[in-house]
Every structure is written in C-alpha cells, then in structure tokens.
Amino acid sequence: MPRRTDIESILVIGSGPIVIGQASEFDYSGTQAVRALRKEGYRVILVNSNPATIMTDPELADATYVEPLTPEYLELIVEKERPDAILPTVGGQTALNLALALADRGILDKWSVKLIGANEHAVRLAEDRELFKQAMLEIGAHVPRSGTARSREEAEAIVAKIGLPVVIRPSFTLGGSGGGWARTREEFEANIAFGLSESPVHEVLIEESVEGWKEFELEVMRDTADNVIIICSIENFDAMGVHTGDSITVAPQMTLSDRQYQEMRDEAKAVIRKIGVDTGGSNIQFAVDPVSGRRVVIEMNPRVSRSSALASKATGFPIAKIAALLAVGYLLDEIPNDITKKTPACFEPSLDYVVVKIPRWAFEKFPRADTRLSIQMKSVGEAMAIGRTFAEAMGKAIRSLEIGRDGLDDGRGPMTREELLAGLRVPTWERIFHLRRAFVSGMSLEEIAKHTRIDPWFLDAVRRMVEEEVGLRGRRVEDLTREDLRRAKRLGLSDRSMGRALDCDEAAVREARRRTGVLPVYKTIDTCAAEFEAETPYFYSTYEDENESIRTDRKKIVVLGGGPNRIGQGIEFDYCCVHACYALSEAGFETVMINCNPETVSTDYDTSDRLYFEPLTFEDVSAVLDNERPDGVLVQFGGQTPLKLARSLEAAGYPIMGTSPESIDLAEDRGRFGKLLGRLGLRAPEHAEARTGEEALEAARRIGYPIMVRPSYVLGGRAMAVVFDDAHLTRYMASARESSPEHPVLIDRFLDDAFEYDVDALSDGKDTWIGGIQQHIEEAGIHSGDSFSVLPAWKVGPEQLAEIREATRRLAVALQVRGLMNIQFATQGKTLYVLEVNPRASRTVPFVSKAIGVPMARAAALLAAGRSLASLGLPEERDPVDFFIKAPVFPFKKFPGEDTLLGPEMKSTGEVMAISPRFGDAFAKACAAVGTHLPTEGRAFLTVNPYDKTSLLPIARELADLKFALCATEGTAAALAAAGIPAERVLKVNEGHPNAVEEMRAGRIQLVINTPLGGASHYDEAAIRAAALALGIPCLTTLSASAAAVEGIRALQEERTGVASLQEYHRD
C-alpha cells in the first residue's frame, strides 16, 4: 500500500525535558520519525520544549515549536498550523498523555485532526490498567491478580482478597513514578497514599506480587495489513521487582526454550492485535515463574519506548523510523532493510552477539535517597555494550558506566556474611559487584541464585568471569601465554582489571597483548547474523579472528561521544557530537563515532559514516583508533568523558584535534589559570586549593566565609557546596577526599548578591565569535545547570556586557581555543569575575544555538578541524530580539526525603526553553514547560531570611497589586507590616496549628516564596518545600526568581500568550 494521501501535514509531539524514565531516547525516536516523514513529502510540524535535542533543530522539521508541552499550548499550535494528523507515539508517555488530553478536550474533533500510529482507543486500553487486564483475560493471557483503587478503602478491600505482598502502581505515570512494593502493612499504607497522590487520575492498581520471576520484553511492530513482527527480545538479568529501566538487561533473551519463546511471541501478537495498535511499535513485558513456567503479561506500551531505542541499537533495526512509515500507511514488506539494502524490513533480526544494557544512577547527587532498586525507576541513564558472548558484553558494559569500575572487582574487599547476604538479597546498583564477592567468598552458585533470584545461566557466566580474573592473581604478566590473554579478553576482562589482578599497570597488559597478537577485531551489527551482506558500517569489538572493519583511505575524524547520561552530562553533549559529525561529513571528512549510550542520536548508524559502539575507556578507544588511524580525534564535544581521555590519548601519540588538552588542563588548573587571568588583567574570586582539612581552614580564614568548595576536575558540580563555618568545612573535607582522593579541593570566595552569566563562544585562536551571553535569573551560588537563565541578559548594563565580551575574546586567544568555549562570569556591583572557563562544548550550546539560530557546534567542528573563523561566514554577533529562557527540571519526586533546595551541586536532569517577545510571558511559559503552573490568583505565602526582608518588599507590593492575598511567617510579616504591606500571619510548622504546611494542604496557599538561611536547611523550610513539591505549589527559593515569577504572573493576567516556530523567530 502506498503512503497515505489523505493527510498532508503531521504534528509530531516530542517528550520534553529529560527526566528520570524519559530521556534522550525520544530524541532518537522523534528525529528518526521527523526525517522519515519529511522524506515522504509530508509537512512536519514538531513541538518539543527541550532545546537540547536534534529533533528541534530548525532544519529538521518544516515548523519547529519550542513551546511548553501542555494541552493549552498544543491547542494553540493545532489552531495555528491545522495539521491533518498527530503522531503521538514517538514522544514517550508525555506525547501519549498529551494526545489523550487533546482528545478529551475535543480539540482533535474541533480541528479534524487524526491520531496516527496509535488510536485513542488503543492508548486507553493499554494505559488503563483495569481495561488492559480485562483485555488480556479476553485473549486468554494471564495477568497478575489485581484490582484498581481510587481510595484507601477500596485499596483495603483489594488487599483483603489478594493478600500481601502486592505491587502498587499509579495509573498514567512515567517510569513507574509513585509505585512501590508493599510487603508489610506499613509499606502498604505509605505506598497507597503516595501512589494515589502521584497518579494524575488518583488511581492505583494493586497487584499480586510476581517478585523474583524472570522478566522479558518483546519489541513488536505491526502494519495496517496486520503483519506482525518481533524486532527484539530482551531478558532482564535482575528478576521481577526491579523496574526494567533499573535492571541490567540482555538481548536477545537467553534462557527460554524455543517453545517457551514462541508461546510468548504468539501472545505478544495477540496482545498488539487486541489492544488495537494498528501500526508502529509496541513494547510488551512478560514475567515467567521460574518454577512453574507460568507466564503473565505485565504491561504494554503502545508506542516507541526506551526499550525500543535499546532494541534498535541492539539489532540495527530502526524501530522509530519504520514506525513512522507504518503510521502513514506503508507495509512492512514495502520498506527496505537499511542495513542489507536488499531484503525487506519485514523480518525478525537475528543476533550473533549479545547485548547488555546497564543503568547509570546518580545516587551520589542525592545522599538521602533510598538506593534500593524497586519498581520506581531511579537511574538517570544507561550504557549498552556488545560482545560475542554475554560475559564479554557484561565486562564492556560495566566499564562503559564510568563509575570508576573496570570490572566486577569494586576493590572493597570481603564483607561479613550478613553484609554480603544483604547485598545479594536487596537489589542496588552495587549488587553486580557483590556477585563477584560472593563467588570469591566461596558461596555456591545455587546459594547466590537463591538470594538474588538471578537465573543460574547468567550467574554461571559471571562465575566464569570471576574465576578468570581471580585466576590471574599471583601470576606475572610476562608469563601469560597468548591463550591465557585471549581467554581473559574473551570473558570481557579489561586490561585494567587484569592489571590489578596481575599487580601491574594497564599498559603492561596492553603490551603483553600486543606482543602476543591478542588484539580486538570489529564485527558488524547486520540484523541477520551474516546471512546477507551488510552495507552499514556499525561495529563492536570482540576477540575473534576476522576483522570486518576495514579502514578506508579517506581523510577521517573520530568524534568521541559522551557515554551514559548522568546529571551534568546528558543529551546536550550528544547534540554537539551529532552536529560535529554532520559538519565534518559535509566538509568531506569520513566521520567515525565512538559511544556507548543507546539512547542517543549519535549512536544511530546514519549519524556518522562509521559507528563503533564501544566503552569510552582508554583501552577501547585506543583500539578503535589503532584500527581507524584517523587524521584527528575530537574530544571537545562529548563533555567530561572524552576530556578525561584527552591527555592519555595525546600522550600515546593519537592526534587530538582542536583546542589542545594542554589548554583544557590549564583552564582546570586553578593556580596556573589564576596566573593567566592575572596576566590578562582579569579577576577570579579569591581562591585556594586544599588537600587537607588544616589547609582548608587556613584558606577559609584568609578568604573569609562564605566560601564555595568543590573537588577539582568535575562536571556538573559534583560534591560542590557553599560553606559558612569551620565545622561544615571540616565535614566537607572529609567526604570530598573520599569522592575524589587524587585531586585537591578548590575553595572560592562565594559571591553573594552577584549575577552570573554563561557565555558560549567560538574561536580559532585568533578571532572569537560570541554566540550569546545568558544571564542567570537566580543569584550566583546556584549551579549554572540548575538555574533559570535568559538570553539576552535582562538586567545588566552595556558597559558590563562589553567588558564580558572583551574578557571572552582575550581568554579565547590566551587559551588558543579552536572550537567551542564556555565561560561563566559573575558581576558583583561593578566588578567582573571569571568563575570558570571550559574550552570545550558546554551544556548550553544547544540552547544558545537555537536562540540565535546558528548551529554553533557545527562551526566548532570545522574550527577544530583547522578552518578559520573568517572562512565560516558566520553572521554578525548580535543578541536575539525575543526572550529565550532556559529552565531546569528536577527529579526530586523520585527521591522522597531529598531536600529540593538548590545550591552549587547540580541536581537537574534536563531543561526546557521558552520563548516570547516579552520576558514575563517567556518566564510563565518556562514554568509551565517544567510543570510548575504559576497561579493567577490566590494567596501567596512569604517566608524569607533576614537578609532578604528589604528586597522582598517590592515583590510583595507587586503581588498585592496583582490582587494576591499575602500571608507570611512572623518575622517576614513584621517586615511587611513595617513597610505598610498587610499580610496575614501564618504559623511555622513547630508553632502550632494550623501551620503553613497545613494551610498548603488545605489549598489555601497558591504560591510560596521561601528564601532559606543557607547552609544546612532548617527543618521548617524543608517541610515547606517538601509540601510544595508534593502538592505542586510553585515554590521560589530566591528573590530574583520571585521577581521573575511576579512578572510571569502579570503576563498571565494581562496578556494572551502565543506560539511561534523557531523558523518564524529566525526568519530574516
């Protein structure tokens, strides 16, 4: 069947900011879908609030709306663009929920818009747990026994029937948010309350526990002719009980017999038909009882999912692209397989390798979070690794994580039996390392299987890895034979972990391997297990005989990717890497991408000319470089991951391109950098370095409190803090030395009442081009990644801007920047400070690029490759006319008990961009886009620290002027009263009843302004912030943000907001 001709324009909905449970995989899927649809001649309209995406690049879609993903803004876009259809299946749960909301509000009918990919009925059937269960029973599939509750009473009645333990799953939430196990009465009561409040429809499913069962997923596709194929099977290493996003997963499935697998396959086909997903991809999860073999259907996602991204990368089958083509009417057998070119996409990929995905958590950022893994997803990213065996893939996966582990040995030595048993029984991110410890301690495989519920087949592979590594102990590297080395490498052991076992360094192992010819070869991901010739150069390393990656004689550049997403390093760097590939390909280079993150556009096989899916370690990267012998290696686009390798790669003789690692190091080295600033006549806040507590106290006395402290060489402000006194400093020094022992702690004077700026610029070492100067909306002290910021700067004089520009140019030349550079400045009064210089891609590059309409990363790649700035023909430097606001998104809801107070430690997972010709409207949009809806009326609760009481007055007056009722705690109320602003007194939490939190719960407070005293947060403040978070009440913790919010509220009251596409903003 040819493509549909009854539709001409299609609105594609993206997934918004990166949050836990919904990450960059939807940039991959949306980008593929938009490209495919546009190639078919449709007019494609895209909406996504996340600027750090390839999909929102203005050249990708016909009209690109960076607008809040709310039904209100979607309606404005629909009204303006009048699309014939909406494709809601490539933007995660966000897009599906929006599509349903549009249907519910009658917007689809009103504007005659069709849903394609999945219809309303199918989405509801798959999403509503009770309907889904009923549908499954109708096709004869088993499901866990369950019931739906909308109140505590209904919940009690269900548990009386099923009995504990149960699982509680709120309806319509992302990544299982708000869900949990209840094994005891206490857990049950706590989880019911939380689950009901988390569900947007106040509904939870209470389900029979299938904890400990084996977990599988099938990626299924269907076309309009009812052809159904299974793209990939995935088996979870961790048994049921751990969210699949938090599980180590393996593809293809390993432990089902063909008969069991075919039964599951048949059931998957029946499920997709019953749910009625007419076209596109779905993900279906199953649990299998390891004892009885009983199989139950757990859930189905009627859309492209995180697992689809994994399955795409694991098989080479581009699920999102094909799903988009199916949605417009193509049949599976009409679409060619991109990889073989000769065979159709209507087939089921066969894998002759094993893929392991391992999640990346960020618990180090949330010290109070519960690190036990359960049904609510907590990981912030993932790495994928490919090997010819499970062991090889597992070894590579672990070292892809960049958590300082090079294998199964965590270096922590033995534990008591009790500790070890707890480590095995309770799933945590460390359990994989406890498995080694258990084997080393002599525990039997059967016993480990009993405690962990991990299938013995997997455990046996782990055992082989452990035995191999432990067997190296006491031997000398010189004595290892070719066979010894090859056997170890084939079991996934890294040079570094072998070196540790052999008591030698990584280089000695590498040397021994080279001497004996034990070198990796590269095999192709070809979808067909070599049955057909593959055209696509998509490779992984393994220790075999034949190398399939034959280097070409083209001029080539290797781009090192960013590795797994984590807080502080995410999609923004992938965006930069992708642009570097595009630019260099266009410039005639062969581009080679190395990365290990399956959720990205950079690991799509058509982003670069050649793709290596490999860990970003020295061992794995240098092996690729040896195979490719490139003309240059780009390390400046992938964030901290490739930078960490820059020095060692350069030392090993590989050609690093662009800004030299020496300059990068210089910028990181406080002492040398301070001298450079001095020479340039620039100023940094007074600072010092300390390796011990005494040195730190000494420095603090010289600089004066408050000070900002952080370990050197980190990204995302890991382990940063503002310190106000000696006691806090002493505590900090003790923990910092644990997290980064080899590096000193940096101490800076903390600039209070200062404004902060982020500058992104391009340079060729002589000329410099400034893309944008963003001003943070909050005062200095909050990590730049966690701050609202605005471009152009809104509260700064022209002299200071000129000074910033001049300083930027001087720094670029001094550091001989070739490519991108990011500088953080602060102004305190009239004084300009240089806070930080990063001669590399920064998190803000995509935001700025979209705001100014110039893809800076592309230009940077060409600069790095040796082009001059003058030759690039960039437009004149100028500020945008409209206001572009960046707002952060936080994962606090996933970590109950964690204080939401912001500081120098970055905690946000993602960001949005909001645009308007008016600041207030842009700010209100930014708030809406991150899910904080500013109120337009009601009662504002004010409680500020003593320093802020004066500055609060104009804000309070404005709020009163906007007809808000004011209430305040005693001190704040007194200050307001003294200034003649009436405010009702509200009790603090410890002052009695009804107190502030109770007022909030009762719906009598719509806005909170709470500036904390700093340092350790007080109990009262934390309780207020926690309540605001739980109740969805906007809570502002700085006065500058409060002032911006007031402008936003004014805009909401007075103006009608509008939408415009990036193409319209940049039309000239």
Add this chain to the structure above:
Amino acid sequence: MNGLLVLEDGSAWRGEAIGRPGTRFGEIVFNTAMSGYQEVLTDPSYAGQIVVMTAAHIGNYGVRADEAESADVHVSGFVARDFPERWSGTGGERSLAGYLDEAGVLGLHGLDTRALVKRIRTEGAMRAGISTEFDRPEDLLQKVLSSPGMVGSDLALAVSAPEISVSPASGVEQFHVAAIDYGMKRNIVRLLNAAHCRVTVFPASSTAEAILAARPDGIFLSNGPGDPAALAGPIRQIERLIPERPIFGICLGHQLLGLALGGKTFKLKFGHRGANHPVADVVTGAVAITSQNHGFAVDPDRLPPEIVPTHRNLNDGTLEGFRHATLPILAAQFHPESAPGPRDSYGLFHDFVRSMREAEEGVSRMPAASSPPASSPTHS
C-alpha cells in the same frame, strides 16, 4: 579437548570440542535461529550435515525430552561460538554437552563462527570434516575431499521410519492422513492430530498402492534431508498419488511434489536455515515469518503450467509454496509446523484439512480460491 574443522575449500578452524570425540563428515550449513537448538539437532532433515548455529550461546536452557523432533540426533556435527556448561533454572533436564555425547555427536565451540558463516555464505554450503583426532588440517582435508556430497544424496530413505505406525487424532477423528516419512518432524504429526486427523506414518519407500490401501482421506509428504532429485522411486509413487487424494507437502515434500508435477529443483548456494524468513502469500500479500530448513528449492522459472505459486520468499524471491491449478494439492517450502521458529503459518494445516473436507463433500476445487492469510490469528 581440542577440535578441528576443515572445509572443502581448505580453510581450517580450531575450537574446543564437546560431545563424543572422533571424526565426522557432512555438508556444512548454518542456521540463524536464536533458540530451538534441540529441535534442530533432532530434525531428520539435518542428516548428513554439520550445522553451525549463528547465535552466540547454544545450550542455555539445557535439553528437554519433550522438545525433540524425533527420537535421535541427526546432525553430523554441531558448531557454535559458545556452548555454556550450565543451563538455566527453568525446565532444563540435562546439559547439551551430555546429550551430544550420548548421541555420539561431536560439537565444536570457541571459534569465530561469524567468520565461518561468512565463508559459507560466500563459498556456498560444502563438504566439511570435524575431528578430535586430526591435528593437521591437510590430513583432515584429504578425508573431506573423499567424503560424499549432498547432491544426489538419498538420505531421506535412510532416516525414514522403517515401519508403519499410527498416531490417533485428538478428540473426535475427522480425517485419516497418510504421512510419508522422509525424515518427518514430530510436530507435524502433533499438529495433524490436533486438527482431528489420525495419522498413519508410512516409510519413504512405500508404494502408492500400499498407501491408498489404508484408505486415507489425504496424503502428507514430509520434510527430509538430501537431494530431492535423487529420490526417483518416491517421486514415481507421488505421481500416482496425485490424482487420487488431497496432498500437502512440506519442505522436501514440497520439492518432491514439484518434481512429480514436472517441475525442476536446484541447489541453493547456502540454503535457508533459520526462523526469521519473511514469506508472502502471493494472493493476499500477507507476510508470515517462517521457519526454514532447506538447501534445495523448486525452480520458479521452470514450473509446469498447472503449478500455481502461492508463497514467495521476500529475501531472495525464491518459491516458498504452490498449489495445483485444478487438484487439491498444496505445498510449502518453509516449515509451517515451526519447531523451532514462529507459528505464524499453522493455518496451512487447516487448509489441508479443508481440502480433505471438500474432497469428501465432493466439492470441486475452485482454482481461484486462495488460502486465507497464513498468519490469520483464528488459526493459531
């Protein structure tokens, strides 16, 4: 235990041996199914072949008595990247290594099977030897070159059941099927029984008279190993059965029917073996993912006019099924019985049953009538 594999082209591959030591010869072929190794091992169609499984790990779920497709292991040798020692906790009864040993089969693992598969893909299926006794490839190659090839091989006669046997229908018997066993997989009989057919299994050497004397309602021609063109005797018997009863042939049975109807067969370069081949119903366009295991095929360009193609392989366009223009005769080159592989095409067995019903009711065949989509869920 070290093992050596030598192909007819002189290439030598070393790995670790499992199973029964010794030296075996056969045609080397590869199979891309990711599960179902036990069904492969026990499928008589693999007689005379050394099978390379492309999946990384083979043996993961052990061996289960009820997942065998015949009483014996038929492969000459078995090769994979890794045969793990330990199997999964669910349902496995014993290890693959032990099973191979008991069956007298030699397995080889630890070698670069992907490179081996690419060699077979480019050079074609060829003779090979696998051994724990030879260390020098030249010596083993000598033996390989003097071993018999697959063209002209009538292995089907060797693996066929020696005696007639009967398998009762499930539930109420509706039809009686005479199944000629050229190396038949158990699941075929199971599915026919499940479709309420009593199945009488006849040896491959049975005459048409003997078969018709059992008064079957329909005749089934099974899968099996070797070169269809070498089975002149069975083909003559099929020619005599064609006008008599509804007939359904699978794989070798499909090829034999093609030959008996005047078509030609040829040897594919490296065959189709796996569980992921897309096959389109040429009338409805519906695509089924099929299980495949064949090295020979019916030439679609030299079909007699009364053979109407019904199924086509979407990967390479080869003929995957046909029917007779006027007689109730159906054939599939792929394996609708799956085992291993997808069960998308169980519907073909129902088509066969329908053809028997129509013959019984005296309904004349409707040449234009096509079978319903093979993947129709109502059949599965």
